[in-house]
Amino acid sequence: MENQKPNTNLGDLMRESMDKVREMVDTNTIVGTPITTPDGVTLIPISKVSFGFGSGGGDYGKVDAKSFGGGGGAGVKIDPVAFLVVKDGITRVLPVAVPASTTLDRVIEMVPDLMEKVEKYLDKKDETSEA
Structure with a gap:
């Protein structure tokens, strides 16, 4: 010491x-x-x-x-x-x-998956409009 x-x-x-x-x-x-x-x-x-x-x-x-x-x-x-x-x-x-214990924690955990789904939806929409 x-x-x-x-x-x-x-x-x-x-x-x-x-x-x-x-x-x-x-x-x-x-x-x-x-x-x-x-x-x-x-x-x-x-x-x-x-x-x-x-x-x-x-x-x-x-x-x-x-x-x-x-x-x-x-x-x-x-x-x-x-x-x-x-x-x-x-x-x-x-x-x-x-696992998340409050509603806010659950929402925060869902953000990455939600962003991925929105991105896929927008990509699919762009492909449809180009065709």
Whole structure:
């Protein structure tokens, strides 16, 4: 463990705790590093990150640095949600999470399929009008 001077006030304690949380939670945690398979398919993992943070403390007497008492805690939860699957220029969403529980979640999950159906319909309509 690093040899650091102890925190002397609540602000320092909170800043240090939040810096550690930032180290754990970054954009690479949410949108993972793309993985390319030998057959040319690219998989991009997508995760949901939840975190909580709490801190507290007090200065007692302000006589010396040892008069500060405090503590803090943080928790991080990472849930895999889906993979973006890119093959031959077509991107699909492959969900890996629990099925949607709210109406809005269900609608969001339906958007890629709906877009694909609309695209096929428009392509078919163009072919019919050209003939």
